[in-house]
Structures are given as C-alpha cells and as structure tokens.
Amino acid sequence: MTKRAVVRGVGHYLPERIVPNSWFEDKVDTSDEWIRSRSGIERRHFAAEGETTSQMAIAAARAALDDAGMEAGQIDAVIVATSTPDLTFPSVATMVQEGLGLRRGFGFDVQAVCAGFVFALTTANALILSGQAERVVVIGAETFSRILDMTDRATCVLFGDGAGALVLEAAEGTGTPEDRGILASDLNSDGRHRDMLYVDGGVSTTGTAGVVKMQGNPLFRQAVEKLAATADAALARAGLGHDDVDWIVPHQANLRIIQGTAKKLGVSMDHVVVTVQDHGNTSAASIPLALSIGKARGQIKQGDLIVTEAIGGGLAWGAVVLRW
Known part of the structure; x- marks a missing residue:
C-alpha cells in the first residue's frame, strides 16, 4: 500500500x-473593454478597510473544514501561501491557528507569489507522506489591493483579494495513478527573471511594503511556455498523459494565458475551470478559489483527475496532479 494525501474538503x-x-476609468487611462480584451477580467473583490489576510484565511479554512466534516482540533498543521501577510512576522498561519482555536500542531507560511499554493500543496503532501502530519489545512490568501499602484494601469486592474483552502488527509492507496489524492508535482524557480514581476519595497531595502511592478509582455511569453512544461512534467511523473486529464485548474491571472496553456497542452477549454472574470488575479489564492468554485458549480467530482499549474514572481512556477 502507498500513502496518499487526499483532499477531504475545500472552501x-x-x-x-x-x-x-468601470471603477478604474476615472483613475487611469483604461476602459471596461480594454481590461476585458487584454485579461478577461470583468470584476474583482477588494478587502474592506481593516479586513486582513489572516481573517480571510480563517474564513476559507472554516469553510473547508465544514466541507470535510472535520473539527479544527483534528488538524495537525496549517500552511498559508501568501505574499501579503498581516505583519512581517509572525506568520499568517499562526494567526489562523489562533483563529481556529488550535492548541496543537504547527503552522508556517510559504512565499512563492502566484505559485505559492502549488508550493504549499507540495509541501503539505511531503509532510503527510513523511508521517509528520496526518491532516493539513493548506490555504492561499491575499490582499493584493494593498500593494497596488492605482496610477499604473498595467497592474492595478489585474489583481483582487480573497482566500481559498483545502483540507488534506493521509489515506492508503494502491500506488497507481488510479489512487485518489496528490499523485505528482513539479516545482521550479529562476531568479534571473525576478524583474519581470516584483514589489519595489521590503524590510531590508526601503522599509516599506512597496507596490507591484510588472513587465507584461515578457512575462506572458514566459508563462505559457513554462506552465505547459511544468504540467507535462508533473503528468509524466504520475504516469499519465493529456488524455487522462478531466480538469485543468490553472492560476487565474489572465484569460489569454489560460487559453494559450490549454492549447499547448491540447486540452479543450471545456475542461478548464475559469474564474478570472469574477476575481481577477488573486495570486496564491486563485487556485484554491477556483477549486472551491469548480466543485460548487458541479464541474469537479470525486475521481476526476486535476492538473493545477501556476507561475509567479521569482520567477517561480510549478504544477500538481491530483485525483479528487
């Protein structure tokens, strides 16, 4: 028998x-048509004044626990993927622990920007396979609206806030690709491309939070190539191919990137979960948000083979293959 990390709940x-x-039209030189045609985004959510990343993460975790039929006390670990923590330290994960009433286990944050949830999911899988934890809540949560330059039309229209969470639990499998749970992953980074997407502030440089800076066209070209390649690598490690995929659940950054990646993988858009039109780019939150909404829509069902892939600042990119 083979141990697997199986999804028990999502929220x-x-x-x-x-x-x-239309909200941006009196702030920068843009329009609804311009934003839709270049990104596919129609609207996004912004956190209220005083609403924090940890508060959203706690709400998403509670929804995932409810979906799993579990109590918070059953959880061994909390991993939060975020680039917009409440504070420099402590971690958002420890705040989620407190918010859920956890008095045991451990929590920590993962920072790989938009690829953060893929990195966090892979880390949670490793903890479960090693026996360090039996049940892990993995969360992506962001308040990117707090680090946007509202005079830069290339970036301010693209991002939104939100949180999504999965509950993973150790289970026994057969060791074949027919098992439920995480089957394979592929992680990558290349610091040579860090200037394509970054924030121009930080503790040891400016002492400020800074704002998002992006080189859109070069990043687009890198994204489609690297996302298709990492998805292929993860599928190969799982012993599976494109024809086995039921759903691609990609990072929701740009509809053109999503379409380009699907085409490169030879997967119809009918088999891609798309939420970018409603949420914009929520960075590390976008994949768990899309998984939760895909399940709520009735798209994702138990037994479906899912590929998630994402790319973000660093550059950092990766993919996870799992059976729901």
Whole structure:
C-alpha cells in the first residue's frame, strides 16, 4: 500500500466589496473593454478597510473544514501561501491557528507569489507522506489591493483579494495513478527573471511594503511556455498523459494565458475551470478559489483527475496532479 494525501474538503472566502472594471476609468487611462480584451477580467473583490489576510484565511479554512466534516482540533498543521501577510512576522498561519482555536500542531507560511499554493500543496503532501502530519489545512490568501499602484494601469486592474483552502488527509492507496489524492508535482524557480514581476519595497531595502511592478509582455511569453512544461512534467511523473486529464485548474491571472496553456497542452477549454472574470488575479489564492468554485458549480467530482499549474514572481512556477 502507498500513502496518499487526499483532499477531504475545500472552501473559499471573498470580500463583500465587488469592484467592476468601470471603477478604474476615472483613475487611469483604461476602459471596461480594454481590461476585458487584454485579461478577461470583468470584476474583482477588494478587502474592506481593516479586513486582513489572516481573517480571510480563517474564513476559507472554516469553510473547508465544514466541507470535510472535520473539527479544527483534528488538524495537525496549517500552511498559508501568501505574499501579503498581516505583519512581517509572525506568520499568517499562526494567526489562523489562533483563529481556529488550535492548541496543537504547527503552522508556517510559504512565499512563492502566484505559485505559492502549488508550493504549499507540495509541501503539505511531503509532510503527510513523511508521517509528520496526518491532516493539513493548506490555504492561499491575499490582499493584493494593498500593494497596488492605482496610477499604473498595467497592474492595478489585474489583481483582487480573497482566500481559498483545502483540507488534506493521509489515506492508503494502491500506488497507481488510479489512487485518489496528490499523485505528482513539479516545482521550479529562476531568479534571473525576478524583474519581470516584483514589489519595489521590503524590510531590508526601503522599509516599506512597496507596490507591484510588472513587465507584461515578457512575462506572458514566459508563462505559457513554462506552465505547459511544468504540467507535462508533473503528468509524466504520475504516469499519465493529456488524455487522462478531466480538469485543468490553472492560476487565474489572465484569460489569454489560460487559453494559450490549454492549447499547448491540447486540452479543450471545456475542461478548464475559469474564474478570472469574477476575481481577477488573486495570486496564491486563485487556485484554491477556483477549486472551491469548480466543485460548487458541479464541474469537479470525486475521481476526476486535476492538473493545477501556476507561475509567479521569482520567477517561480510549478504544477500538481491530483485525483479528487
């Protein structure tokens, strides 16, 4: 028998405030048509004043625990993927522990920007396979609205806030690709491309949070190539191919990137979960948000083979293959 990390529950949280594309028209030289045609985004959610990344992460974790039919006390570890923590330290994960009433186990944050959830999911899988934890809550949560330059039309229209979470539990499998749970992953990074997407502030440089800076066209070209390659690598490690895929659940950054990656993989858009039109780019939160909404829509069902892939600042990119 082979140990697997199986998804038991999924949930998400979105702030109440919905910001349509038209909101930006009196702030920068843009329009609803311009934003839709270049990104596919129609609206996004912004956190309310005083609403924090940890609060959203706690809400998403509670929704995932409810979906799993579990109590918080059953959880051994909390991993939060975020680039927008409440504080420099302590970690958001420890705040989630407190918010859930956990008095045992451990928590820590993972920072790989938009690829953060893929890195966190792979880390949680390793903890379960090693026996360090039996049940792990993996969360992606971001308040990117707090680090946007609202005079830069290339970036301010693209991002939104939100959180998504999965509950993973150790289970026995057969060691074949037919098992439920995480079957394979592929992680990568290349610091030579860090100037394509970064924030121009930090503790040891400016002492400020800074704002998002992006080189859109070069990043687009890198994204499609690298996302298809990492998905292929993860599928190969799982002993599977494109024809085995039921759903691609990609990082929701840009509809053109999603379409380009699907085409390169030879997968119809009918088999891609798309939420970018409603949420914009929520960075590390986008994949768990899309998984939660895909399940709620009735798209994702038990036994489906899913490929998640993401790329973010660093550059960092990766993919996970799992059977729901």
